Amino acid sequence: MVAMTATVDESVDSFRVPIIDISAYTDGGGAADRAVVAAQIDDAASSVGFMQIVGHQIPSVVIEEFTAVMDDFFALPLEEKNAYRTPPEINRGYAPPKSESLSLSLGVESAGRMNDFFEAFNVGVEATQYPGLELPTDHYADNTWPAVSHFQAAVSTYFAEARRVAHVLTRIFADALDLPPDFFDGYTDHSLDVLRMNNYALRPGEIELDGELTGMGEHTDYGIVTVLWADQVRGLQVLDHNGLWHDVAPADGALLINLGDLMARWTNERWMSTLHRVKPPIVDGTIERRRSAAYFHDGNIDATISTLPSCVGAGSRYSPITVGEHIGAKLAGSRAGQANPYAKREAARVQRAMQRGLGQQ
Template sequence: MSAPVDNPAGTFSVPVIDISPYIANGDAAERAVVAAQIDDAASVVGFMQIVGHQIPSVVLEEFTAVMDDFFALPIEQKKAYRTAPEINRGYAPPKSESLSLSLGVESANRMNDFFEAFNVGVEASSYPDLDLPTDQYATNTWPEVEHFQAAVSAYFGEASRVAHTLTRIFADALDLPPDFFDGYTDHSVDVLRMNNYALPPGDVDLDGELTGMGEHTDYGIVTVLWADQVRGLQVLDHHGIWHDVTPVDGALLINLGDLMARWTNERWTSTLHRVKPPIVDGSIERRRSAAFFHDGNIDAMISTLPSCVGAGSRYSPITVGEHIGAKLAGSRAGQPNPYARREADRVRQAMRRGL
């Protein structure tokens, strides 16, 4: 089902890939087809849509319902669940972050992103035999919303399953041992970020350039994104052109993070993307998404795979903790990221083209 997704003629699409052979005991030939499709999409655009993931519809329905219930709370009530900027948990109100700073570059209009979010993640208590940093594996803050913790935890488990299935496919696509990524992800610092893009009329001057979420690449290994079908997500192609991306019915959007680009020496792409929800009748059309970030073990050292070094590695080795810490210091604390030179250059090139 996959096909070239970007070409100089200007056509652009995100391929739909059925991963069910890796979930429903498909044979070797069926799995090889899926792995080849993943390799093609990861090499060309860094985004794909997956179906056949087998997340039960009831899990998705209950998850999105409690997410709606939380974001419908009054802003002051939601702010009670804020945490310190360095703790990737709890509530983030509108205009409290700037994702473009995670790349070491500010958005063209220098306006903080207007999305609001709520984060949960893996806790240190899940691995009692390991001495894990409590800032990276922080205790979750659960809001007093009926069924919220149960419904969110159920989806978290399903998204984690999908992410681990994908890394198994990645191993096949990169001609690695089937369990290659297991040693890098057996206590992965995974985070689920629930996003809401909406502001009441009158809160901002809607000038057509309002940024829901600034230009950025994702931080870790792979992102599993549930999103509704409201326009807003945009992906930057190799020619510096932004394209709208909306999931087909039942699909999850998948994109690769910086660590996978580092591992593969950019054989696979960590694609720049942003969110600009449409303005309808003077108001921002509401959009929702939930991103599961599968980022790897905090102490894992990431260096270029031997099969991808070629003429030389573009990146120095770095631990997951160092990389994630620099990214969060940019987006949440306004500290430019010293490790994101290549990604920042791509953003600046797009800005120079006036896009």
């Protein structure tokens, strides 16, 4: 990606990720208060594609216990962590450094080799949670739990809280888009959700630092909405409409929220899935520690996503696609290096950003 990084002055003057208090929805606020929140969400989704939310009501102790066990796992020797690897088509378990390239999920074949520096551990919804449905066991795979004290319990508790927040957000989305309150329920009652825990600092000698460091390549998220807990450490960067990258870090107690490609499809790009990347800072030749945990709320695998009637306008930019087709192609790109045939518009956005960046050099 050749787009430029904004200066501090440019970032302060022209780019903001708004902080939105969703207490009106989590505390049973009145209709007028909810309408204010829905309007704020609509504005952020239309202009930035990212937002910060407070009032989410995830207890701090849940986050503290979750991040503690996450630290315990990533502190294990690399050979122990590698015991929890799964095949590329199974979005579970451990992903070591340089085993993925998120930019390839966009279908941009020239984006690079598998060189994303982060390591990750994934858990998700299992088919066994829905015994009445015949769900594919590759997408709804059994979780692989490491032998780390309290890991499964702490991660499962946080997973449930993040899932609750994701459903609160889709309820707000329905109001913001003038849809029935339960509109998204039928698309998410067996949602293909995954929690990805990320680590960007490794022990010396575990991996060679060669060339420009890519913590996580430029990409858009795949599904409906992402609920992100992150350290207040520089690294996450968001691309604006002018092809400039901006550093983004959460405010105290806030979760970062961004929209995925399926929401962009649904709304015909009234709401955008924004390109973002991670460039972890290097201090005195050492990568500063940065952690994050992204809860991906992706929708039912058998759901068909078509442009909302209220967003069609002069015509839809996207053909209907199932969640399974879309997510499968994205994962084949990022985890297996296969070109994504469904990402033409996303790939075009990358190319436009590159051209704008070249024009500003």
